[in-house]
Amino acid sequence: MSATSRPEATSRAVGTGRVPPPPPAELRYGGKFSKNPLEEAAFAAMVRRLPAVLSRTARMAWAIDRRAVLLLAGCQLAVGVGAAVQLTATAHAMRSVFGAGPVPDRLHQALPALLVIAVAAMTGRAATALSSYADGRITPLLTTEADSTLVEAVCRIEAAARAEDGCADRQEAAEMGVVRSHFMIQDATRLTAAVIRMVTASGVLTVLHPLLLPLLLLAVVPAGVGAVLHARVTYETHYANVGDRNVRQNLRGWATSAKFTDEIRANTMTGYLNFWYRSISERIDARTLAVAPRMLRIVLCSSAIGGVFLVATWAALAWLVSTGRIEPAIAGTAVVAVQTTLAALSQLVTNGAAMFHTSLYLADMDSFLDYAAERAPKRGESAVAGPLAEIRVEEAVYRYPGKERPAVDGVSLTVRRGEILALVGENGSGKSTLSRLLAGIFLADKGKVRWNGRDVTGLDPDSLWNLSGLVPQSFAQWPLSVRDNVTLGQPREEGDGLVWEAVDAVGLTGAVEELPAGLDTLLARELWGGSELSGGQWQRLACARALYRKAGLLILDEPTSEMDARGEHTILRKIRALAGDCVTVVVTHQLVNTKIADRILVMEHGRIAEQGTYDQLAAGGGLFAELLALSTNR
Numbered sequence: 001m002s003a004t005s006r007p008e009a010t011s012r013a014v015g016t017g018r019v020p021p022p023p024p025a026e027l028r029y030g031g032k033f034s035k036n037p038l039e040e041a042a043f044a045a046m047v048r049r050l051p052a053v054l055s056r057t058a059r060m061a062w063a064i065d066r067r068a069v070l071l072l073a074g075c076q077l078a079v080g081v082g083a084a085v086q087l088t089a090t091a092h093a094m095r096s097v098f099g100a101g102p103v104p105d106r107l108h109q110a111l112p113a114l115l116v117i118a119v120a121a122m123t124g125r126a127a128t129a130l131s132s133y134a135d136g137r138i139t140p141l142l143t144t145e146a147d148s149t150l151v152e153a154v155c156r157i158e159a160a161a162r163a164e165d166g167c168a169d170r171q172e173a174a175e176m177g178v179v180r181s182h183f184m185i186q187d188a189t190r191l192t193a194a195v196i197r198m199v200t201a202s203g204v205l206t207v208l209h210p211l212l213l214p215l216l217l218l219a220v221v222p223a224g225v226g227a228v229l230h231a232r233v234t235y236e237t238h239y240a241n242v243g244d245r246n247v248r249q250n251l252r253g254w255a256t257s258a259k260f261t262d263e264i265r266a267n268t269m270t271g272y273l274n275f276w277y278r279s280i281s282e283r284i285d286a287r288t289l290a291v292a293p294r295m296l297r298i299v300l301c302s303s304a305i306g307g308v309f310l311v312a313t314w315a316a317l318a319w320l321v322s323t324g325r326i327e328p329a330i331a332g333t334a335v336v337a338v339q340t341t342l343a344a345l346s347q348l349v350t351n352g353a354a355m356f357h358t359s360l361y362l363a364d365m366d367s368f369l370d371y372a373a374e375r376a377p378k379r380g381e382s383a384v385a386g387p388l389a390e391i392r393v394e395e396a397v398y399r400y401p402g403k404e405r406p407a408v409d410g411v412s413l414t415v416r417r418g419e420i421l422a423l424v425g426e427n428g429s430g431k432s433t434l435s436r437l438l439a440g441i442f443l444a445d446k447g448k449v450r451w452n453g454r455d456v457t458g459l460d461p462d463s464l465w466n467l468s469g470l471v472p473q474s475f476a477q478w479p480l481s482v483r484d485n486v487t488l489g490q491p492r493e494e495g496d497g498l499v500w501e502a503v504d505a506v507g508l509t510g511a512v513e514e515l516p517a518g519l520d521t522l523l524a525r526e527l528w529g530g531s532e533l534s535g536g537q538w539q540r541l542a543c544a545r546a547l548y549r550k551a552g553l554l555i556l557d558e559p560t561s562e563m564d565a566r567g568e569h570t571i572l573r574k575i576r577a578l579a580g581d582c583v584t585v586v587v588t589h590q591l592v593n594t595k596i597a598d599r600i601l602v603m604e605h606g607r608i609a610e611q612g613t614y615d616q617l618a619a620g621g622g623l624f625a626e627l628l629a630l631s632t633n634r
């Protein structure tokens with residue numbers, strides 16, 4: 001921990017008599033949740049990855065823009081042919097230049113070959129420019145495809161699986177695959193261009209003298225090995241940092257979000273947050289810096305070994321000329337061929353290592369996509385028949401991953417259309433979890449939940465959710481227009497009429513009319529032109545969203561916790577008025593609000609402790625009566 005990170009937190013702590021905060025817990029992606037793909041991978045196995053990555057890149061690019069891929073392939077071919085033509089013409093020109101006769105005559109003789117060299121060079125340049133144009137056409141779409149695939153995969157995962165340990169870290173690791181997909185085409189193009197140039201130049205070199213190519217290979221192979229080892233170390237560091245990076249990213253979002261400014265300031269959390277942020281960053285930096293000497297050793301060793309072989313190559317060439325084994329004219333061409341091959345080989349190893357590096361991140365992305373696919377809903381495909389008449393829960397048990405005790409533990413109940421069911425109970429008693437089971441968001445580990453008599457595991461989840469409207473405990477404040485916040489991108493043919501109806505039902509008409517652009521007002525204070533609502537107004541909007549859906553199942557989890565008495569009264573009356581057409585479930589701690597319910601279910605430790613009407617329970621002397629007494633005892 002550097003001394004620079006602590007002073008603010010420490011001085012604040014000293015000033016208030018508090019102890020300085022400990023650094024945040026160390027989190028590592030790995031261990032029981034995942035396996036570092038490099039742990040047991042041999043060097044050869046890593047190099048063997050390259051063709052697979054290349055063909056995958058080609059397939060993805062082909063699916064996106066065939067013409068651009070063909071253009072790229074044509075350009076690669078032109079670059080290769082250009083390099084071969086240049087070298088052959090160089091050999092011709094050298095022979096003329098080193099031949100007999102006066103200098104002007106020799107130059108004149110070399111002129112056609114020199115012109116061919118110029119045209120081949122120009123063709124090569126033009127092909128390279130066209131390649132980058134084709135790359136520019138493919139890459140943005142490729143990145144978008146990778147990004148959208150990832151987002152869609154995350155959105156498809158069963159809600160319950162999101163609570164699994166390691167899920168968020170795997171996702172964070174996969175994000176890097178999206179970032180690297182930006183370089184895939186460029187790396188692949190450069191790699192194949194280098195291969196083509198190297199093959200043509202080394203062919204010419206072998207024809208000139210068979211000894212030169214092996215020597216040149218020896219000069220470049222150490223650099224290649226060095227580059228791959230370098231990529232391996234970089235990836236290992238990245239891998240060790242995934243967990244901390246994930247936490248840092250979340251912390252950054254929370255610490256800098258305007259939504260939490262008040263809480264952070266008034267609770268003097270700024271110092272702690274900055275200290276934590278720095279601590280995590282420093283931990284990440286420390287891991288990165290710790291491998292710097294290893295990186296340096298790799299680069300130094302590979303450069304030194306490569307340098308020795310390069311000197312040997314030039315010495316061999318000098319020896320061949322001095323012993324008359326090759327003519328000076330051929331030696332001149334050999335110098336150009338060596339330079340070309342060397343440049344191509346260096347490009348090959350650099351881009352090969354880059355592709356290898358990319359392949360590691362893509363493997364993380366693939367592995368996450370597989371993980372997400374395994375956790376996508378595997379339920380039946382049949383739709384719920386007719387309007388929702390009844391939901392029946394039979395001995396349902398649900399336990400969150402990693403938790404010892406079930407959150408819902410053997411609950412049975414039936415709730416019918418036209419009925420309002422209130423769920424009450426102390427914090428953590430399982431109310432929200434039960435409502436998730438009722439909505440089919442979670443599937444019971446044991447027992448059954450049936451909609452109209454059909455087990456929800458056999459039903460298409462979208463068909464369930466098309467019939468439901470939910471106001472969750474913590475609802476989203478979408479940075480969208482008022483209208484989109486109500487319709488959530490599902491406008492109805494009736495147009496704004498239904499939107500206003502929903503807005504009116506929650507008593508928000510006046511507030512929306514006062515907004516600068518009415519329903520079109522962007523609700524995002526941070527964005528240019530945006531407006532902001534109060535906490536209670538946002539909650540009313542969340543209720544309007546659920547009411548707009550005219551759902552068969554309405555679940556409201558603490559729907560009025562931020563509302564004033566008038567807002568609460570309006571919404572509860574509306575819920576009562578709409579109750580005839582749907583199954584309504586209200587989760588609340590405001591026990592007086594349960595008066596609107598036909599039946600109240602009191603939860604305790606995941607079980608139903610008691611149930612009945614308000615009057616029955618209030619007079620019953622049980623948990624409800626106790627909680628009611630506490631709520632009025634001030």
Ligand SMILES: Nc1ncnc2c1ncn2[C@@H]1O[C@H](COP(=O)(O)OP(=O)(O)OP(=O)(O)O)[C@@H](O)[C@H]1O
Binds near residue numbers: 403428429431
């Ligand atoms: N995403 C989650 N991952 C792991 N455990 C969870 C998760 N959500 C809830 N739990 C646990 O499940 C139990 C029941 O939680 P639930 O949210 O259903 O309670 P609740 O009655 O709605 O509480 P509250 O009144 O505080 O909203 C609690 O012990 C809680 O810690």
